[in-house]
Each structure stands twice: as C-alpha cells, then as structure tokens.
Amino acid sequence: MANSTNILILLGSLRAGSVNRQLAEVGEANAPAGVGISCYRGAAGGGLGDVPFYNEDIDVDGERPDGAEHLRAAADVADAVLIITPEYNGSIPATVKNAIDWLSRPYGHSAISGTPVAVIGAALGGYGGVWAHDETRKSLGVAGARVVEDVKLSLPTKKLNGSHPSELVEVVAEVRAVIDRLAAEVGATD
Incomplete structure (x- = not known):
C-alpha cells in the first residue's frame, strides 16, 4: 500500500548520539499504516546543518544555496x-530557527504555509525542553x-535512565500518539 500521508521530521540536534535523534528513529x-515518515x-x-544561515540577499533565484533549496523542496512535498x-x-x-526562517518564505506562499506542524523533543532539564518547544511553536x-x-x-x-527511547514502551507509545495526531490533522484538511 502506498503512503497517503508523508510526514517530514526536522531534527534540531546535529549530534550523532542525540536523544532527539533517537526519538526521530522511534518515529x-x-x-502507522498509510503514513510515511522520513x-x-x-x-x-x-x-x-547543511542549510546556511538565512540571508535575504541570497534568497533569490539563481543565488539560493543548494541546502536551502533542498530543505524547501522536502517541506513542499510533506x-x-x-x-x-x-x-x-x-x-x-539555531538549526531549528534557521530552518523556520528559510521555510517561512516567500511570505504567504511558503513550503509550510498552512501545513500541520507539531513540536516534541527531549532535553536535560526537568521540563524536557518546554521553553524551546513553546518558542518553536x-x-x-x-x-x-x-x-x-x-x-x-x-x-x-533522565526519564530514559540511559536507555534508548525505543526500549521504553511508554515513550514509543507517546511518539506514536504524536504521529497519529499529526496524521489525523492532515486528514482533517484534505
């Protein structure tokens, strides 16, 4: 069965061993059936990390860097x-903010204009990155x-206690619930 819904994960951490990268792997x-996640x-x-810092001077046809074009193309088909x-x-x-800056243009016709987006993640603090997630939203x-x-x-x-998130049933279930909710949101707009 072909995937009818495609969800693009944008990962804010560049570190190979990042817990957030592990959460992306869990995702x-x-x-679920009918949903492709990449x-x-x-x-x-x-x-x-391949996307250069946003600069309006280079955000023009013929000048736009490959990294920015690639990001916009990936978001456009998601x-x-x-x-x-x-x-x-x-x-x-900075990686997340920069991606949002590139994806926000051109204003009103951007690759994410009207696109359902959710924000999750992990962090060292006791609140697990709530401030970053709120700012990103x-x-x-x-x-x-x-x-x-x-x-x-x-x-x-610290909730992971050194385990990979895939080893904790409740974390896998929470990530799956996020994906299910995001996929349902796509269906609500079709």
Whole structure:
C-alpha cells in the first residue's frame, strides 16, 4: 500500500548520539499504516546543518544555496512536519530557527504555509525542553504553519535512565500518539 500521508521530521540536534535523534528513529520505525515518515537528511547528509544561515540577499533565484533549496523542496512535498528538538540555553537551537526562517518564505506562499506542524523533543532539564518547544511553536505560527498545539511531548532525558527511547514502551507509545495526531490533522484538511 502506498503512503497517503508523508510526514517530514526536522531534527534540531546535529549530534550523532542525540536523544532527539533517537526519538526521530522511534518515529520512523513506528509509522502507522498509510503514513510515511522520513527524517530530513540534508542536501549533503548533514541534516539541518547543511542549510546556511538565512540571508535575504541570497534568497533569490539563481543565488539560493543548494541546502536551502533542498530543505524547501522536502517541506513542499510533506503533508505535515514534526520538529524534534532539544533546548539550548532555554530556547530554540539555531538549526531549528534557521530552518523556520528559510521555510517561512516567500511570505504567504511558503513550503509550510498552512501545513500541520507539531513540536516534541527531549532535553536535560526537568521540563524536557518546554521553553524551546513553546518558542518553536510560536515561530512556526508566525511563519504561517498550522501548529498543532495539543501535541506535546517534552521528555526529560533522565526519564530514559540511559536507555534508548525505543526500549521504553511508554515513550514509543507517546511518539506514536504524536504521529497519529499529526496524521489525523492532515486528514482533517484534505
């Protein structure tokens, strides 16, 4: 059966051993029937690290960097976006903010305009990255995405107790519930 809903994961952490990368793996491995999930790998395999910092001077035809074109193309064909991000210094990692900046343009006709988007992730703090997730949702809303506000998974990494998230049934279930909710949101707009 072909996938009828495609969800793109944008991963805020560039670190190979990141818990957030592990959450993305859980998401990819637990797609419900009819849903395809892919983590953005980037134009050169470096994920969001392949996308140069946003600069309006280079956001023109013939000047736009390959990394930015690749990101926009991936978001353009996605039915929904799931951002999985840590919290850096109480806020959004630069990778996530930069991706939102590229994806927010051109205003009103961007690759994420009206697209259902959810934000989850893990962080060291006791609140699991709530501040970063809230800031990310705010930026996405301003950028024109349709933020699915009732989807929240902010996982304190200490809850994992050194385990991979895939080893904890409750974490897998929470990630699956987020994916199910995001896929349902796509169906609500078709």
